[in-house]
Amino acid sequence: MEKLLKRPEAGREVALVTGSTSGIGAAIARRLVDEGLFVILHSRESAEKGAAFAAELGFAAYIQADLSCENARGSLITEAIAITGRLDVLINNAGISGLISHDDLPAASPDIWRSLYEVNVIAPFQLIALSEKYLRESAKKNGRACVINISSHAGVRPKGGSIPYAATKAALNHVTRLLARSLGPEIRVNAVAPGLVDTPLTADWTEAQALWQAQSPMKRAARPEDIAQAVMMLLNADYITGEILLSDGGLNLT
Numbered sequence: 582m583e584k585l586l587k588r589p590e591a592g593r594e595v596a597l598v599t600g601s602t603s604g605i606g607a608a609i610a611r612r613l614v615d616e617g618l619f620v621i622l623h624s625r626e627s628a629e630k631g632a633a634f635a636a637e638l639g640f641a642a643y644i645q646a647d648l649s650c651e652n653a654r655g656s657l658i659t660e661a662i663a664i665t666g667r668l669d670v671l672i673n674n675a676g677i678s679g680l681i682s683h684d685d686l687p688a689a690s691p692d693i694w695r696s697l698y699e700v701n702v703i704a705p706f707q708l709i710a711l712s713e714k715y716l717r718e719s720a721k722k723n724g725r726a727c728v729i730n731i732s733s734h735a736g737v738r739p740k741g742g743s744i745p746y747a748a749t750k751a752a753l754n755h756v757t758r759l760l761a762r763s764l765g766p767e768i769r770v771n772a773v774a775p776g777l778v779d780t781p782l783t784a785d786w787t788e789a790q791a792l793w794q795a796q797s798p799m800k801r802a803a804r805p806e807d808i809a810q811a812v813m814m815l816l817n818a819d820y821i822t823g824e825i826l827l828s829d830g831g832l833n834l835t
């Protein structure tokens with residue numbers, strides 16, 4: 582685990598955004614800094630890239646951790662608190678996917694199921710559990726005390742890169758609703774469920790690109806900044822909890 586040590590000044594809210602050196606997470610981190618928060622950046626790989634992005638954003642520090650490893654999740658929260666002393670917002674964005682045809686059942690092996698569940702469901706749940714104490718402290722100080730899980734429209738509609746991926750995102754949506762009940766009123770828990778977003782993950786998903794351009798009311802895939810905007814809406818909506826905000830340019834209507 583590596584980190585860039587830079588501390589927020591007193592009074593500035595702190596957000597941890599997992600998987601935030603590229604794609605959607607990077608756009609969320611950038612937006613949160615623009616809105617005045619200090620951001621703990623995180624990724625599994627490329628600590629150098631993380632440190633450079635933290636330097637670019639200014640009000641940010643970077644921690645590297647492999648979330649498929651249970652111990653690394655604990656260290657991530659401990660290291661984050663050691664740097665910032667507080668946590669007001671947790672964005673569970675890190676996730677893995679991959680394309681497996683839905684009719685190729687043998688290809689969706691138990692190993693693939695297990696690795697997707699570990700990173701896409703168990704890790705976000707455990708990070709919320711480890712953050713609960715700090716989020717409750719945030720609530721006491723009138724901080725935002727918010728969790729946002731980045732799930733997927735594949736967890737709402739019978740679609741997605743693979744059946745195991747879609748199932749993990751459906752599980753994350755349900756965890757979102759269950760935890761909204763368990764952690765309210767102090768802590769709000771919501772999810773943003775993107776459709777196709779232009780990121781490194783989807784760079785070669787040409788069929789999906791064509792589908793969004795032809796069929797969705799918005800006639801395009803989302804930009805990462807569109808998803809950051811949806812996250813910001815939920816962070817600012819004091820009375821909304823347990824919601825899954827579908828952000829797919831309206832494709833679900835077709």
Ligand code: NAD
Pocket residue numbers: 599600601602603604605606623624625626646647648649674675676677678700731732733734774775776777778779780781782783
């Ligand atoms: P990306 O590949 O650009 O970024 C994924 C991030 O997750 C990276 O920072 C990576 O380091 C991190 N990550 C992956 N496995 C990890 C692990 N084991 N430990 C720690 N970090 C790990 O992907 P993206 O497209 O920006 O996706 C971000 C989230 O949005 C994911 O949860 C993804 O499922 C979801 N999503 C993406 C799309 C899309 O079209 N891009 C659509 C719906 C949902």
